[in-house]
Amino acid sequence: MARRFSFGVVVALLALAVQTPAQQWPAGFVDPAPVLAAASKAISEANLRCVTFSGTGYSGPVGQTFENAPNIDWPRSEMANYTRTINWETGTSKETFDRKPGNNPASWKYGIGWVGGTPTQKEPRQTHIVNGQYAWHMDGNGPPVPVPPELAEIYQLDIWLTPHGFLKAARKPGANPRAVWRWEQLEKGRDGNVVAPEKVHVVAIIVLGKYRVDATINSQNIITRIKTTVNEPVLGDFNIEHESTNFIDAGNSKWPIAWHSHHGWDDNWQFYSESTGHNGYGGKFPTVQANVCDDPVPVPESVKQAAPPNYGRVDVEKLANGVYLLGGGPANSYMIEFRDFVAVFEAPLNEERSLAVMETVAKLAPNKPIRWLITSHPHFDHIGGIRTYNHIGATVVAHYINLKFLNRDVLTYKPRTIKPDILALWPPTEVAEGYNYEAVQENFVITDNSRILRVYYVQPLRHVAGMLMAYLPAERIAFEADLFDTHEPPRAAQLPSMQSFLTQVQRMKLDVATVAPVHGKPVPWSTFMEAMKAVPKTD
Numbered sequence: 122m123a124r125r126f127s128f129g130v131v132v133a134l135l136a137l138a139v140q141t142p143a144q145q146w147p148a149g150f151v152d153p154a155p156v157l158a159a160a161s162k163a164i165s166e167a168n169l170r171c172v173t174f175s176g177t178g179y180s181g182p183v184g185q186t187f188e189n190a191p192n193i194d195w196p197r198s199e200m201a202n203y204t205r206t207i208n209w210e211t212g213t214s215k216e217t218f219d220r221k222p223g224n225n226p227a228s229w230k231y232g233i234g235w236v237g238g239t240p241t242q243k244e245p246r247q248t249h250i251v252n253g254q255y256a257w258h259m260d261g262n263g264p265p266v267p268v269p270p271e272l273a274e275i276y277q278l279d280i281w282l283t284p285h286g287f288l289k290a291a292r293k294p295g296a297n298p299r300a301v302w303r304w305e306q307l308e309k310g311r312d313g314n315v316v317a318p319e320k321v322h323v324v325a326i327i328v329l330g331k332y333r334v335d336a337t338i339n340s341q342n343i344i345t346r347i348k349t350t351v352n353e354p355v356l357g358d359f360n361i362e363h364e365s366t367n368f369i370d371a372g373n374s375k376w377p378i379a380w381h382s383h384h385g386w387d388d389n390w391q392f393y394s395e396s397t398g399h400n401g402y403g404g405k406f407p408t409v410q411a412n413v414c415d416d417p418v419p420v421p422e423s424v425k426q427a428a429p430p431n432y433g434r435v436d437v438e439k440l441a442n443g444v445y446l447l448g449g450g451p452a453n454s455y456m457i458e459f460r461d462f463v464a465v466f467e468a469p470l471n472e473e474r475s476l477a478v479m480e481t482v483a484k485l486a487p488n489k490p491i492r493w494l495i496t497s498h499p500h501f502d503h504i505g506g507i508r509t510y511n512h513i514g515a516t517v518v519a520h521y522i523n524l525k526f527l528n529r530d531v532l533t534y535k536p537r538t539i540k541p542d543i544l545a546l547w548p549p550t551e552v553a554e555g556y557n558y559e560a561v562q563e564n565f566v567i568t569d570n571s572r573i574l575r576v577y578y579v580q581p582l583r584h585v586a587g588m589l590m591a592y593l594p595a596e597r598i599a600f601e602a603d604l605f606d607t608h609e610p611p612r613a614a615q616l617p618s619m620q621s622f623l624t625q626v627q628r629m630k631l632d633v634a635t636v637a638p639v640h641g642k643p644v645p646w647s648t649f650m651e652a653m654k655a656v657p658k659t660d
């Protein structure tokens with residue numbers, strides 16, 4: 122009996138065995154081809170060669186929050202009269218909108234910005250164009266201003282982060298689609314109108330030979346979400362994610378008219394990050410024209426010929442004995458030499474800039490370690506280079522309320538897969554064990570008993586929480602960031618910060634002779650006082 126029973130079990134198992142498909146997919150994976158085909162059919166993707174959509178949206182400047190605390194989003198500015206044309210056949214996009222001038226650099230579309238130190242936006246009308254590897258913007262009817270190559274690549278990538286773009290990109294050579302299936306759970310919070318877990322597919326492809334782009338495709342074969350990872354100098358691997366809904370008939374295709382886009386993690390639980398700024402772009406774009414494809418705007422000669430930004434150029438200017446402006450880039454660092462060590466004020470931009478500044482310091486003060494790096498405030502245009510100071514063995518002096526953000530999101534061991542930096546590739550153990558931070562509450566002093574450098578918390582201030590400035594009382598030099606920019610005439614939007622600077626100087630009874638800004642050239646105190654009187658009350 123026993124023998125016959127076990128024979129029966131074997132037969133039953135064979136009968137249950139699933140037919141082996143021609144191509145084997147590992148557990149958890151499925152064939153991406155039918156998933157993509159069904160997604161393409163669901164929106165009649167092939168019928169749309171290009172699209173123009175209009176409406177009203179918003180942009181969220183990445184890295185410019187007042188506070189890097191949990192659940193504080195990027196600030197928002199409205200984009201009115203918004204129109205964008207995307208043409209996947211030519212790899213071009215043209216985007217125009219109206220935005221209140223004054224606060225933003227003109228180059229700032231949405232998401233990652235402020236790389237080139239470009240001037241503040243002067244005109245309401247903004248135009249952003251990408252054609253192949255070139256991208257440029259125009260402030261009103263101003264000349265085309267080239268977007269740096271690294272950002273131009275993200276402008277191009279963005280064309281393919283649309284449902285139609287994704288499906289077209291998935292057919293290109295080298296896309297190498299792969300697919301998994303999963304259950305999508307209910308979302309906590311305001312978007313959570315899912316009533317039951319839904320089986321979805323996620324298809325990953327490679328775009329521009331470099332970026333992995335994932336599309337989530339729901340049970341109705343609709344692409345609901347497209348995400349990718351790009352490099353951001355402060356945070357490293359950086360999430361960009363478009364969610365699109367409300368598909369309408371456009372031509373013989375379907376096109377989504379409601380968008381919202383995450384630049385950073387939308388992370389209610391702070392799993393990944395301390396700062397959860399994320400809404401980078403969004404809006405309602407109900408007017409859609411299908412397949413109205415003008416010839417792509419040709420790349421202006423000035424954009425083609427433009428040299429990429431040279432972060433390695435450091436122009437040294439002596440302000441006093443052992444005190445130097447390290448300029449030449451779109452934002453400055455300052456070097457203060459002591460008997461046995463050096464302090465640096467500000468590490469803007471990126472690693473390339475910091476490494477160039479460090480080589481310059483090593484020439485000006487051979488064999489003196491950079492003992493301190495004072496970082497004024499954690500807006501991303503000011504801290505892209507601070508990781509490199511961890512690498513070189515400096516202690517980062519920051520206001521204490523920014524410590525959590527710097528420690529958890531910025532100065533970390535996390536691998537950087539898109540553009541690994543020197544700290545990610547050569548991590549020193551001090552990142553975990555060393556004296557990496559000096560968290561200032563009110564004031565802090567760096568001294569060798571002959572020279573003294575005071576570091577102050579600037580308050581009250583509307584620009585950002587936790588702003589530090591520094592002061593050399595003997596030389597009467599005040600180092601500051603964003604409190605008074607001298608690279609262009611002061612604008613009304615800057616007046617509250619200038620007022621905070623003046624209040625701070627008066628409260629500390631500082632006898633300032635020279636204002637040494639991060640944006641612009643050092644100026645005499647009288648220039649600041651004249652600007653206080655002359656600055657317009659409104660832009």
Ligand SMILES: [Zn+2]
Nearest residue numbers: 498500585603
């Ligand atoms: Zn700032």
Ligand SMILES: [Zn+2]
Nearest residue numbers: 500502603640
């Ligand atoms: Zn700034």
